[in-house]
Amino acid sequence: xxxxxxxxxxxxxxxxxxxxxxxxxxxxxxxxxxxxxxxxxxxxxxxxxxxxxxxxxxxxxxxxxxxxxxxxxxxxxxxxxxxxxxxxxxxxxxxxxxxxxxxxxxxxxxxxxxxxxxxxxxxxxxxxxxxxxxxxxxxxxxxxxxxxxxxxxxxxxxxxxxxxxxxxxxxxxxxxxxxxxxxxxxxxxxxxxxxxxxxxxxxxxxxxxxxxxxxxxxxxxxxxxxxxxxxxxxxxxxxxxxxxxxxxxxxxxxx
Numbered sequence: 450x451x452x453x454x455x456x457x458x459x460x461x462x463x464x465x466x467x468x469x470x471x472x473x474x475x476x477x478x479x480x481x482x483x484x485x486x487x488x489x490x491x492x493x494x495x496x497x498x499x500x501x502x503x504x505x506x507x508x509x510x511x512x513x514x515x516x517x518x519x520x521x522x523x524x525x526x527x528x529x530x531x532x533x534x535x536x537x538x539x540x541x542x543x544x545x546x547x548x549x550x551x552x553x554x555x556x557x558x559x560x561x562x563x564x565x566x567x568x569x570x571x572x573x574x575x576x577x578x579x580x581x582x583x584x585x586x587x588x589x590x591x592x593x594x595x596x597x598x599x600x601x602x603x604x605x606x607x608x609x610x611x612x613x614x615x616x617x618x619x620x621x622x623x624x625x626x627x628x629x630x631x632x633x634x635x636x637x638x639x640x641x642x643x644x645x646x647x648x649x650x651x652x653x654x655x656x657x658x659x660x661x662x663x664x665x666x667x668x669x670x671x672x673x674x675x676x677x678x679x680x681x682x683x684x685x686x687x688x689x690x691x692x693x694x695x696x697x698x699x700x701x702x703x704x
Contacts, residue, residue, distance in 0.1 A: 485580060485642035493660020494648030496580040496603050496612065496641055503608050505576035511610060512574045512583035512602045518558040519589070520569040528555075532609040532652055536678065538640055539615040540622065542696040544688045546677035548613075553681065567591045575632065580604075580648075581641055584632050586618060589701075596701035599623055601633070603641045605652030612641040612652070617700040640670050654678075 485497025501508065511530065517523035537548040548554050561567075571588035581601035589596040597618035605611050616622050624637040633639065641647065645664045646654035655661060656675050665672035677684040698704055 486648065488645065488660060489648070491660070492649050492655065493645035493658060493664075495643060495645055496647040496652070498648035499580060499604075499606060499650075499652070501576075501578060501582050501604075502606050507608060508576040508583040508602070508604065509574045511604070511608070512585050512600075513572060515600075515602070515610070515613065516569040516572060516585070516587055518555075519561055519567060521562055521566045522568050530607075530609045531555075532605055532607075532611040534653055535610055535613070536644075536654075536674070537613040537615070538674065540617075540624075542617065542622075542693070542700040543615065544685060544692060544696075546674060546681055547685060549678045549681040565591070567596075571595075577632065577634070579634075581612070581614070581639070591701070593698070593703055594701065596703075601639065601641065603647055603652070605647075606650045609652070611647055612644070614639055614641045617702075619700070619702050622700075640674065643668055643671055644674060645671075 487495045489498040514529040517527040531551040574585040581603045583602040600615045603612035645660035
């Protein structure tokens with residue numbers, strides 16, 4: 450018998466003896482894999498690589514501040530801590546990328562208060578230990594009626610909002626199919642955990658990075674985000690022109 454095989458059988462006998470004696474060697478540690486975490490420790494890390502740095506109340510309040518900026522009856526001084534490159538992605542029938550930087554978040558909120566005023570009286574926001582750290586069911590009230598929305602918020606290690614993702618809270622629009630998974634803790638189609646860069650310490654994305662190029666090549670949604678973010682107003686207007694005239698009514702359920 451060749452020496453290698455002799456050593457193999459000897460080792461097997463030793464292991465069997467140890468098991469029988471109740472002192473089997475420890476199993477090697479399994480590598481830590483976080484759900485939604487890709488390229489941890491790199492500039493292209495995804496959002497699932499970050500854990501919460503603040504208590505639950507902080508994340509809930511930051512989400513509530515966001516809705517305060519859109520509620521004409523709320524305190525105008527309550528404004529979230531936005532990352533410089535915060536992005537807002539609103540799934541159809543909404544218009545996909547509707548903001549890509551802090552200034553746009555502020556300017557669009559101010560415009561909506563004047564041009565399309567609403568209140569947000571119904572709010573159920575909760576914190577979660579995995580990204581997105583804040584998730585909300587809310588109802589906007591417009592002159593035409595109520596508009597139910599499900600919205601999620603992703604944060605960096607400084608507690609700044611880096612990504613906001615929204616869906617119409619109507620059948621067929623939410624990012625999960627299981628009716629018992631109200632907060633999307635199982636498999637979902639959220640984009641925020643797929644965009645490279647949201648999981649580095651600052652949650653800052655780089656549209657021209659190798660990480661973004663590779664992710665875009667493998668994921669059509671990431672590619673769509675990167676394209677729209679390269680010229681947010683041009684692609685927003687193109688999406689607006691292509692949308693149904695009654696897209697907003699459809700999303701709110703006013704038909």
